[in-house]
Amino acid sequence: MRKAVWLLVLLALGFSFALAQPRTVKIGFVSTLSGGGAALGIDVRDGFNLAIRLLGNQLGGLPVEVLAADDQQNPDVARQAVDRMLKRDRVDFMTGIIFSNILLAVGEAIFEEKVFYISPNAGPSEYAGEQCSPYFVNVAWQNDNLHEAMGQYVQTRRFENVFLIAPNYPAGRDALTGFKRFFKGRVVAEVYHRLNQLDFSAEIAQIRAVRPKAVYAFEPGAMGVNFIKQYAESGLLREVPLFLPGFSADSDVIRAVGRALVGIYNSSQWALELNNPVNQRFVEEFRKAYGRTPTLYASQGYDAALLLDTAIKAVGGDLSKKDELRKTMLAGFNSTRGPIKFSPNGYPIQNYYLRQVVQQPNGEIVNRLVGTIFTNHRDAYVDRCRLR
Numbered sequence: 001m002r003k004a005v006w007l008l009v010l011l012a013l014g015f016s017f018a019l020a021q022p023r024t025v026k027i028g029f030v031s032t033l034s035g036g037g038a039a040l041g042i043d044v045r046d047g048f049n050l051a052i053r054l055l056g057n058q059l060g061g062l063p064v065e066v067l068a069a070d071d072q073q074n075p076d077v078a079r080q081a082v083d084r085m086l087k088r089d090r091v092d093f094m095t096g097i098i099f100s101n102i103l104l105a106v107g108e109a110i111f112e113e114k115v116f117y118i119s120p121n122a123g124p125s126e127y128a129g130e131q132c133s134p135y136f137v138n139v140a141w142q143n144d145n146l147h148e149a150m151g152q153y154v155q156t157r158r159f160e161n162v163f164l165i166a167p168n169y170p171a172g173r174d175a176l177t178g179f180k181r182f183f184k185g186r187v188v189a190e191v192y193h194r195l196n197q198l199d200f201s202a203e204i205a206q207i208r209a210v211r212p213k214a215v216y217a218f219e220p221g222a223m224g225v226n227f228i229k230q231y232a233e234s235g236l237l238r239e240v241p242l243f244l245p246g247f248s249a250d251s252d253v254i255r256a257v258g259r260a261l262v263g264i265y266n267s268s269q270w271a272l273e274l275n276n277p278v279n280q281r282f283v284e285e286f287r288k289a290y291g292r293t294p295t296l297y298a299s300q301g302y303d304a305a306l307l308l309d310t311a312i313k314a315v316g317g318d319l320s321k322k323d324e325l326r327k328t329m330l331a332g333f334n335s336t337r338g339p340i341k342f343s344p345n346g347y348p349i350q351n352y353y354l355r356q357v358v359q360q361p362n363g364e365i366v367n368r369l370v371g372t373i374f375t376n377h378r379d380a381y382v383d384r385c386r387l388r
Helices: 002-020 038-054 075-087 100-112 145-156 170-182 201-210 222-233 251-261 277-290 296-314 322-331
Strands: 025-031 062-070 093-095 116-119 136-138 161-167 186-193 215-217 242-245 265-268 333-335 338-342 348-359 365-377
Touching: 025 038, 025 075, 025 296, 038 062, 038 251, 038 277, 038 296, 062 075, 075 093, 075 100, 100 116, 100 170, 116 296, 116 322, 136 322, 145 170, 145 215, 145 242, 145 265, 145 348, 145 365, 161 170, 161 201, 170 186, 186 201, 201 222, 215 222, 222 242, 222 251, 251 348, 251 365, 265 365, 277 296, 296 322, 296 333, 322 338, 338 348
Parallel strands: 025 062, 025 093, 093 116, 116 136, 161 186, 161 215, 215 242, 242 265
Antiparallel strands: 265 348, 333 338, 348 365
16 A cells, blocks of 8 residues: 555656656758758758757757758658658657758648748748648748849849849749849840759850840859859850849858859848847857858748747747747747748748948958848738638
8 A cells, every 4th residue: 555655656756747847849950951052951050050059959948859851952852851750750840941842842741730830941932822821931031032122123223134044943933933023124035944953054155145134043052153153254244244132142152153253233131231139149159150151041040940939938838829829920020130020821021132242351252231122022922822
């Protein structure tokens, strides 16, 4: 009898101890960490991990476990990693994906499990419109947005025609659709090449043949590095102005390309000089931690962690409160871009800026903020989303 009583006491104490232990938040981080797109995934990962470290290795007051996997920019590899994290590891949130074709391959599986996916980059138009999900929030932008901003800027420069080029995958097609939404001049050619192409001699010959007034290129990662180098080496950069989205002219591309980028204008939702406490701390701490200048990708990874921290804190760490989590996320948070909020489809409402690559007196090549193109800009697909 006495043994039974002691057993009950021990069980009760153990149960009380278990209740007293804070629950660990499990984050599934799947990203491109090898191959031509690795620099993008690494920047997102480093920004995300930096934010968690500065938050005391907690999100919303709860300890964090980040489970990372390399998708190798392969939809099948991504599916396997996501399935493992959902079924075996039982993650609470997912994040990290860079490329839209990867996200579209795994998104439905994530949403079906009622797990929130916080996108630090990929923003396909499908998830902005008819296929929007209450479990999707994007802290970066909808794929069209940076290109819409540059289309608007090129329109104000009154170029009568333009040559467009992008890789043939969802973000590439969204990119040029976005540019054309605001550029009203003539498109002399709209060229889509295979994803991960690194030799652009045929496309550059085509540009030389049609002699456009300007070129707009969406080329993320190694594609951008190679395209810009080859465009400059061909001599066309001195003859036909090249315009880019911010991620094709950010500090990672500057490190790889160098002086050829000086003078080029690009569009971005983020800039090093944005004057708010969150961004100032991010830039300082990123440089200190990693010894390099952060890119917009790094800022997006950092912001993904900050949004999760805000939402988890708002529900007191009770991750079962899915509706409250979503409501809190859409209400917004203090990001590296300042306070931003979201449309019902989970995409941000924010400013888009014009930047120019310049060489400073000390020889360093950096992006400098020139002005604002759009203020509180929404994506073009939100009215097609059934969520309100």
